[in-house]
Amino acid sequence: MVVFLFVLGLVIMIHEFGHFIMAKRANILCHEFSLGMGPVLYSKRKGETLYSIRAIPFGGYVMMAGEEMEKEIVKPGDKIRIITNEFNKVTKIVLDIENDEYDKYELITVEKIDLKGNEDERLYINDYDVVRDAFFIFKNRELQIAPHNRSFENKTKIQRFLSIFAGPFMNFALAFVLFIIVGLLSGFPVMDKSIIGSTNESLPAYGEILPGDQILEINDVPVFDWEDIKTVLDENPTDRMIKFDILRDGENISVTLTPIVYFYTIGIHSDDGAINELRIGDVVKDSPSLGLLEKGDIITEINGVSVVTWFDFANELKKDNDGSDVTIKVLRDDVELEVTIKAFSEMYVNTAGYDMVLSMVGIAPDFEFNFVKSMLGGFAGVKNSSTLIFDTISLLFNDDSTNVGQLSGPVGIFDITSRALQNGFVSLLGWMALLSVNLGVINLLPIPALDGGRLVFLGYEAVTRRKPNRKIENTLHYVMYILLMGLFVYITFNDLLRLFNIN
Numbered sequence: 001m002v003v004f005l006f007v008l009g010l011v012i013m014i015h016e017f018g019h020f021i022m023a024k025r026a027n028i029l030c031h032e033f034s035l036g037m038g039p040v041l042y043s044k045r046k047g048e049t050l051y052s053i054r055a056i057p058f059g060g061y062v063m064m065a066g067e068e069m070e071k072e073i074v075k076p077g078d079k080i081r082i083i084t085n086e087f088n089k090v091t092k093i094v095l096d097i098e099n100d101e102y103d104k105y106e107l108i109t110v111e112k113i114d115l116k117g118n119e120d121e122r123l124y125i126n127d128y129d130v131v132r133d134a135f136f137i138f139k140n141r142e143l144q145i146a147p148h149n150r151s152f153e154n155k156t157k158i159q160r161f162l163s164i165f166a167g168p169f170m171n172f173a174l175a176f177v178l179f180i181i182v183g184l185l186s187g188f189p190v191m192d193k194s195i196i197g198s199t200n201e202s203l204p205a206y207g208e209i210l211p212g213d214q215i216l217e218i219n220d221v222p223v224f225d226w227e228d229i230k231t232v233l234d235e236n237p238t239d240r241m242i243k244f245d246i247l248r249d250g251e252n253i254s255v256t257l258t259p260i261v262y263f264y265t266i267g268i269h270s271d272d273g274a275i276n277e278l279r280i281g282d283v284v285k286d287s288p289s290l291g292l293l294e295k296g297d298i299i300t301e302i303n304g305v306s307v308v309t310w311f312d313f314a315n316e317l318k319k320d321n322d323g324s325d326v327t328i329k330v331l332r333d334d335v336e337l338e339v340t341i342k343a344f345s346e347m348y349v350n351t352a353g354y355d356m357v358l359s360m361v362g363i364a365p366d367f368e369f370n371f372v373k374s375m376l377g378g379f380a381g382v383k384n385s386s387t388l389i390f391d392t393i394s395l396l397f398n399d400d401s402t403n404v405g406q407l408s409g410p411v412g413i414f415d416i417t418s419r420a421l422q423n424g425f426v427s428l429l430g431w432m433a434l435l436s437v438n439l440g441v442i443n444l445l446p447i448p449a450l451d452g453g454r455l456v457f458l459g460y461e462a463v464t465r466r467k468p469n470r471k472i473e474n475t476l477h478y479v480m481y482i483l484l485m486g487l488f489v490y491i492t493f494n495d496l497l498r499l500f501n502i503n
Contacts, residue, residue: 003428004417005057009035011171011436012060015443018170019062019163026159029065029150031143036060048133048144058488064163065144066151068474073136073143074110074125081105082128090130093145094137102137116148123147153470157462164454171440172382178433179381183374186426187367191226195366203362204257204272209244211366216252217245226365237261237359238310240275259359261310263317265343266326268293270310278313280330292339294332301329314357321346321356351391385437389445448473448480 013035023030029048036054043052054060074080074093081094081102094102110125115134117123123130123145132150136143148154152163190197194215199205209215215223218232219242233242237259244255260281261270267287271279278299283289299313300306303326307313320326326343329336346356420431443451453476457468 003421007417007428007432007435008057011174011432011439012036012057014170014174014436015167015439016060016062018166018168019064022159022163022166023062023064023152026155026163027150028152028155028159028163029144029146030062031065032061032063034061034063045142050141064152065146066153068477074113074115076110076113078110079107080110080125081107082125084128085131088128090125090128090134092135092137093125093130096137096139099139115145116151118148120149153467157458160458161455164451164458167451168440168443171436171443172386175382175385175433175436175440176378178429178436180374180378182381182426182430182433183377184369184371185429188370188373188377189226189365190368191365193366194223194225194229196363197366198364200362200364203360204259205362208255208257209246209361209363210248212248213253214247215244215363216247217243219243220245229363233259233359233361234355236311237355237357238314239359240310242359242361257361259361261314262354262358262360263314263356264349264354264358265317265321265346265356266293266328266341267344271296278307278310288341288343289339292341293328293330297330297332297337299328299330300336303327317343318346318356351394381433382437385434386441388434389438389441448476449478449484450480453477453480 016033016035020030020033031048032050032052034052034054036057037059038054038056041053041055043050045051074095079097081097082090083092083094083102083105085091094105096102097107108126113125114121115123115125115130117132123132123134130145132145132147134145136145152160155163196209196211196213196215198211199207199209215229217223218229219239221232223229223232238261240258242257242259244257246253246255258272258275260272263269264284265288267284267289269281269284271281274281280293280295280297280299282295283293302313302316303320305312305316307316317326320343322345324343326341327338328341329338331337349356416431417428420428444455446452446456457473461467
């Protein structure tokens with residue numbers, strides 16, 4: 001939980017810090033810098049800004065004066081108390097006039113007032129001058145007044161653009177640095193040789209093929225680099241026996257392995273010891289087969305067609321590559337069962353970075369430190385991660401096997417963060433970088449209530465040379481905010497169902 005809060009808090013804080021620092025550079029009054037949403041857990045005022053941590057750790061904001069259309073807090077006819085300094089200038093305007101704490105201060109009825117001014121014009125209440133950093137005192141909080149020259153809406157277009165855009169930009173900057181660190185820590189694969197760098201202890205090659213071995217041939221086909229190795233292994237992914245000819249310490253050795261075959265459209269893989277039967281090794285978490293197929297099931301039929309090899313099974317499965325239902329018969333404890341599975345489409349699987357059918361033996365190339373590649377990897381990581389949100393949107397509109405309920409919210413992010421942490425520090429950094437990029441991209445979408453929506457209105461102003469109707473703009477922001485909160489609740493609910501395996 002601590003790591004989850006740190007990861008989420010960092011990507012949100014860096015986003016809001018971008019808004020905050022550019023707003024301060026433009027001399028925009030920032031009322032509050034908040035991490036999280038909802039009830040306040042902790043707050044501390046420093047200067048004119050209240051820094052707060054709120055109960056819901058998903059989101060945050062910088063409250064800038066004039067960013068939203070604001071009603072006049074004090075109007076002629078209102079009764080207030082005023083606190084003045086030694087020069088008889090108002091420093092605090094008390095609206096909580098029934099509070100005994102302020103009984104000693106003068107109670108007045110407002111007859112004329114101007115707390116906005118223009119540039120350096122005088123601010124006043126009745127005949128009293130008001131300092132430009134005076135505060136309103138409400139029942140439970142204080143808020144500094146926002147003169148004309150401290151308001152977001154009265155800044156130049158470039159100042160407003162930078163104040164909005166700086167949030168997503170900082171997310172990209174954070175991801176860039178994290179991807180560089182990942183490259184420096186993990187190194188880069190040596191692809192121009194066929195040397196083994198490591199083997200996966202949960203896959204067949206472990207203990208049979210050793211780090212430092214050089215692969216000479218696979219199934220009697222010569223290989224010279226990792227592109228050759230991948231090509232040969234991908235040609236027949238359902239082969240049950242693969243022969244590797246290896247050079248080890250100057251000696252030629254032959255090793256025969258039974259690969260594990262993954263079927264990502266339905267989320268199962270073959271048993272590592274099964275050669276002559278279609279026995280399921282395991283069912284992948286969150287896959288379409290979860291709860292329907294089980295480890296040890298022996299597949300006998302798919303869509304009415306009898307199958308006796310994984311090659312036959314893969315060919316039949318590939319015919320249903322659009323996410324349609326797949327009917328599979330299995331033997332479970334000598335009892336024949338039939339299940340219908342809503343498979344992932346090939347488009348969904350490819351977007352996730354997998355093939356429909358993939359053979360794995362568990363070998364990986366050697367890695368080397370390369371500073372230049374690490375720097376370039378920072379750019380490549382941000383670029384590649386930036387496209388994921390658009391791939392997801394494309395799936396939602398074009399793929400019947402994908403729906404909004406499959407998206408991940410805070411609970412899903414917690415689950416993924418936990419798994420990334422289990423895979424090591426480098427994996428966690430990579431996940432943090434990916435999360436930061438996606439937060440930046442999502443915020444740049446041209447949707448009201450997001451930074452991208454505000455940039456659209458700013459663009460309208462730049463093109464038409466007139467400001468949009470503030471009432472309409474704020475209404476659109478508010479309505480979309482409510483809709484996004486509804487989506488947030490719906491996604492979180494589905495996250496919980498998946499977490500507890502409730503169908």
